Amino acid sequence: MKVVIVGAGSVGSSIARELLSHKHEILLIDLKPEVIGRSGLRGAHWLVGDACELSTLKDAKLEDADVVVSATGDDKVNLVVSLLAKTEFGVGRTVGRVNNPKNDWMFDDSWGVDVAVNTPQLMTALVEEAVEIGDLVRLLTLQTGVSSLVEFTVPHDSHVVGLTVGGIDWPEDATLVAILRDQAPITPSRDDVLDGGDELFFVTTIAAEDQLRDLLVPDSTPEDHQAAAAHRQRNDSHQPEDDGFAG
Helix, strand or coil: CEEEEECCCHHHHHHHHHHHHCCCEEEEEECCCHHHHHHCCCCCEEEECCCCCHHHHHHCCHHHCCEEEECCCCHHHHHHHHHHHHHCCCCCEEEEEECCHHHHHHCCHHHCCCEEEEHHHHHHHHHHHHHCCCCEEEEEEEHHHCEEEEEEECCCCCCCCCCEHHHCCCCCCEEEEEEEECCEEECCCCCCECCCCCEEEEEEEHHHHHHHHHHHCCCCCHHHHHHHHHHHHHHCCCCCCCCCCCC
């Protein structure tokens, strides 16, 4: 797979290093030629230039890329690169780094972004996932806000303990995709019996999250739903500031 990474800072270099270890073809684009010498990335190809310029992207032969990753520290650059990759070069998959969570609302398909990676939001979700047992925690938003990956750690006194996966009437738009038990992932089957301490991972529509919460936490109140919705709204704020870019 050919991956073009724009921005060879700590984030872009780390992504490149991981992808190189998996034998992918990597091209990094950066304005600063000095990053090449200090990156330590063996096997990567380099292009020095402004990725917001069409001429640079043409030199990179972006039309041949399978994925373009915009990983600079500037949200404006990441949006422009994603948009050009989609509209001018027909790249099939784009990933955009969100530096300021207040700009998250712009990182969607209208700007050519297929996957937005909001590091502060992701870290918050991982902290919550580690400490919140018995509540539904959103880990990641997928498909530009249509679906999400959520996690539920089963309390030992939960009503679902002892039930089989096939014996539970799951919401129509929520799919159990994995069970983590004793630090080992399990692919769910209808006959698997749920146990206290199991971590359940679901891919669900945003709208079905409350239905899933009602099922797994039957004593949840409307206030609980409102609190969860308010928390999601804070994380997924779609309100711009000033010219639309927070600094």
